[in-house]
Amino acid sequence: MHQKTSQSQKIFNNQYQIVKKLSSGSFGVVFLGIDLLSKYEVAIKVEKEENEEVRSLEREVQILKKLDGAEGFPKYLWSGEDQGYNILVIQLLGKDLAYHFKQLKKFSLKTVLTLGIQAVQILERSHxxxxxxxxxxPENMILGIGRDLAKLYLIDFGISKIYRDSNGKHISFKEQKSFLGTTRYASIAAHLGHELGRKDDLESLMYILLYFLRGQLPWQNMINVTDDERTKKVGDMKLALESSLFKDQTGELQRIYDYIRKLQFKQEPNYKMILQEFKRAADSTNTVIDGNFDWTEIKSSTHYKTDTNQNLSRNNIPLNSNEMKRSIEKQLSGLVQNGSNNLLAPPPVGSTRNTIQRDDIRKNSSLTQQTSINYCQSLNPNYQKSICEENLNDEQQHYFDFDSVEISENQKTDSSLHYKYDKIKNGFFVYLNV
Incomplete structure (x- = not known):
């Protein structure tokens, strides 16, 4: 049986017991937990009640309930307030893609296409x-455990948004919004201060896939710049490079990216066509998509840390497995002090009201569990207003070729980023001072 509960091992809702601290951020803490009724492991997300400036856990609960039952998202188990904390209990998953990338430094085209196909399918379900x-x-894209080792999940909905109301009406376009997301992977619309939509999730995915293929992105590793300056300069570079971003990759990837960049704010993406292009990329490069990833094909390699001892899941290892216990202890060794009486520490001080900051790398991202509490800063670049087509009838938009869609962003303002965007679209060379 599991080890006896100590005073430091809190129990929420008389059912979910904390075992170990996994990771922490400015909004709260994530713990490995045990469901005392089912005897299965769970992930317990804890947000301090006093942390009212963000309340991202409330948003995540709302989103997970809306997504519950859909494939590719963690199962919602319970949420509520207990012992002065806001609690969310969800399905425990495996290692995130940031962990595997740290091990391998870059992924093969086969792995990238496999991830891309699954990710587009998940985003379509979400949308x-x-x-x-x-x-x-990468930190929010995570693999399953047990029988679902090759299954991709999307996690961390702390800053997600429901873009349709109860009547199915799409949210309105807005400009001069605060920057939202992670600078490295954010869409160009986020840098421009636009309201984000479905197309922006897909654009971010393409930056992630390119990151996996190349091992880095052109706008990484800027030095001697502030966060505000970095956000703007990265936006400049994305605009300048968009027509040739995938020039050293199979041509289908650039076609997908070009198509996504041409989508209008309210326009429904053609997910089927994007999936077809991924499959064409596999065919044109003689790549066999068989469901295996790079890390599943090199398990015998001594330099790679594999999941030989997987955490249990609802269909996998029994709770009292000694092998499972040793695996957990090994993974958490050195991260949490033994015998600590501060398992449920409050979120770190220093977060600023009305700011949301997300680092490119999550703390302890190599852990096998997920978390939604990353540092995240909301920056408003104060870009000039832009033009958006508001009267688009989503139901009437049917595209059967990427090249048939016209670019919808033709802003001509004095804002430096919009100005450079307009120049680039007209074929002029733009010097980027980075």
């Missing part, structure tokens, strides 16, 4: 449920 993620990154 069909009325939810846009708004912060796609």
């Amino acid at each position: 069909q449920k009325g939810v846009i993620h708004r912060d796609l990154k």
Whole structure:
């Protein structure tokens, strides 16, 4: 049986017991927990009640309930207030893609296409449920455990948004919005200060896939710049490079990216066509998509840390497995002090009201569990207003070729980023001072 409960091992809702601290951020803490009724492991997300400036857990609960039952999202188990904390209990998953990338430094085209196909399918389900993620990154893309080792999940809905109301009406376009998301993977619309939509999730995914293929992105590793300056300069570079971003990759990837960049704010993406292009990329490069990833094909390699001892799942290892216990202890060794009486520490001080900051790398991202509490800063670049087509009838938009869609962003303002965007679209070379 599991080890006896100590005073430091809190129990929420008389059912979910904390075992170990996994990771922490400015909004709260994530713990490995045990469901005392089912005897299965769970992930317990804790947000301090006093942390009212963000309340991202409330948003995540709302989103997970809306997505519950859809494939590719963690199962919602319970949420509520207990012992002065806001609690969310969800399905425990495996390692995120940031962990595997750290091990391998880059992924093969086969792995990238496999991930891309699954990710587009997940985003389509999310969008069909009325939810846009708004912060796609490797740390939020996570694999399952047990029988679902090759199954991709999308997590962390703390800054996600429901983009349709109860009547199915799409949210309105807005400008001069605060920057939202992670600078490295954010869409160009986020840099421009636009309201985000479905197309922006897909654009972020393409930056992630390119990151996996190349091992880095052109706008990484800027030095001697502030956060505000970095956000703007990264936006400049994305605009300048968009027509040739995938020039050293198979041509289908640039076609997908070009198509996504041409989508209008309210326009429904053609997910089927994007999936077809991924499959064409596999065919044109003689790549066999068989469901295996790079890390599943090199398990015998001594330099790669594999999941030989997987955490249990609802269909996997029994709770009292000694092998499972040793695996957990090994994974958490050195991260949490033994015998600590501060398992449920409050979120770190220093977060600023009305600011949301997300680092490119989540704290302890190599852990096998998920978390939604990353640092995230909301920056308003104060870009000039832009033009958006508001009267688009989503139901009447049917595209059967990427090249048939016209670019919808033709802003001509004095804002430096919009000005550069307009120049680039007209074929002029723009010097980027980075």
